[in-house]
Amino acid sequence: MKYEWKLLPVMALIAACMTPIQAANWLFLQGTQPEYVAPKGVKVPYRRQEPKLWGFTQVNWKKDKTEDVKLGGRLKNPFGRLNPDLTGKEGFNVFRTRLALRGMADKENKVNYFFMTEFGNNGINNLVGHRQNATYFTDASITLKHLKGANIRVGMFKTPGTEEGWQAVFVSPYIEFTQMANQQHLERFVKTTETITAGNVGYAGDPSAPVGAYRDNGIEFFDKFDLGSGWDISYAYMIGNGQGVSMSSSNV
Numbered sequence: 001m002k003y004e005w006k007l008l009p010v011m012a013l014i015a016a017c018m019t020p021i022q023a024a025n026w027l028f029l030q031g032t033q034p035e036y037v038a039p040k041g042v043k044v045p046y047r048r049q050e051p052k053l054w055g056f057t058q059v060n061w062k063k064d065k066t067e068d069v070k071l072g073g074r075l076k077n078p079f080g081r082l083n084p085d086l087t088g089k090e091g092f093n094v095f096r097t098r099l100a101l102r103g104m105a106d107k108e109n110k111v112n113y114f115f116m117t118e119f120g121n122n123g124i125n126n127l128v129g130h131r132q133n134a135t136y137f138t139d140a141s142i143t144l145k146h147l148k149g150a151n152i153r154v155g156m157f158k159t160p161g162t163e164e165g166w167q168a169v170f171v172s173p174y175i176e177f178t179q180m181a182n183q184q185h186l187e188r189f190v191k192t193t194e195t196i197t198a199g200n201v202g203y204a205g206d207p208s209a210p211v212g213a214y215r216d217n218g219i220e221f222f223d224k225f226d227l228g229s230g231w232d233i234s235y236a237y238m239i240g241n242g243q244g245v246s247m248s249s250s251n252v
Contacts, residue, residue, distance in 0.1 A: 026166040027222055027234050031143050031153050033104045033112045046109055055099040056170045057120070063090040084126045096120040096169065098138065112143040114157065123188070123211030124245055136245055138213055153220040156245070160222075160236035161185060165214035187212030187244055212244035 034046045066080040078086045082093070100116035116139040118124045124136055141155030158166055164181045177186060189209035218240030224232045 024167065025224065025232070025234060026158075026163070026168070027160070027236055028224060030114065030139075030158060030166075030168070031112070031141070031220075031222065032145065032151065033102070033109055035109065046104075047107060049104055049107065051101050051103040053099075053101050055097070057097040058095045058170070058175055059092065060095050060175055061092045084121060084123050094120050095122055095175065100139070110145045112145065113141070114143075115140050124213055125210070127188075127210050136210065138215060138245060149223050149225075150221045151223050153222065154218075156215055156217045157220070158214050159216050159218075159240060160220070160238055161214060186214065189244060209243065210245045215245055216240035217243060 033048075036043050037046050038044070062082050064080055064082060066077065068080060069076040080089075082088050082091065097119040098116055099119070100114070102114045103112070105111040105113060115137065118136050118138050124138060137156060139155075139157050141153050141157040143151055143153045145151045160166075162181060162185050164172070164177060165185055169175075176182070188211050216238070218238050220236055220238040222234065222236035224234040226232050
């Protein structure tokens with residue numbers, strides 16, 4: 001597969017985080033291990049080298065009450081069926097089941113890693129019924145914190161973007177993304193196949209990769225700066241290949 005590296009200026013993000021209301025800086029929560037911890041209120045450098053293994057699962061039950069619209073024997077409103085298969089109208093689903101490993105690779109906390117796999121039945125592992133019988137990495141990255149003012153993250157991880165896409169799904173107030181985020185920001189990759197019937201040329205779309213999951217392969221430069229009075233400002237700039245989560249292999 002040929003990858004084209006694209007510079008994405010839209011991914012340049014300036015995000016302010018307000019400490020007094022405990023706003024989460026997801027850029028650093030996901031991309032780095034903390035510099036300091038405060039056990040019993042005492043601030044000390046973070047030096048935990050043991051990997052942290054964690055995970056979560058989300059199970060849902062849905063029922064779609066919309067009526068099927070058929071024309072010439074063909075279903076015209078497939079999205080009136082339940083994701084990700086688009087076949088049934090009602091049922092349970094193990095929507096997300098993820099297992100993750102993160103930590104620091106050195107005593108100085110200059111090299112951090114984050115890996116997470118997806119076992120659930122969703123657009124990553126089973127896009128529109130195209131199950132690949134594989135478990136995919138949703139995240140696999142290394143962060144280098146050697147340069148002042150520019151941490152470097154390499155691998156597959158969440159791209160700089162919307163707060164909804166950035167935050168961890170298990171702390172979201174809803175199990176589904178909002179309509180705006182789902183339709184406008186969550187990328188889907190479809191290959192176009194030309195079909196010729198009775199002299200008419202048409203094009204049929206077929207999934208060529210999992211849903212983007214707000215992720216991409218690439219390199220990111222980011223950091224945050226303390227402005228005082230409980231304020232800090234963050235920036236992130238990523239160069240990615242625009243392919244989202246890889247479908248051709250269970251490895252990054």
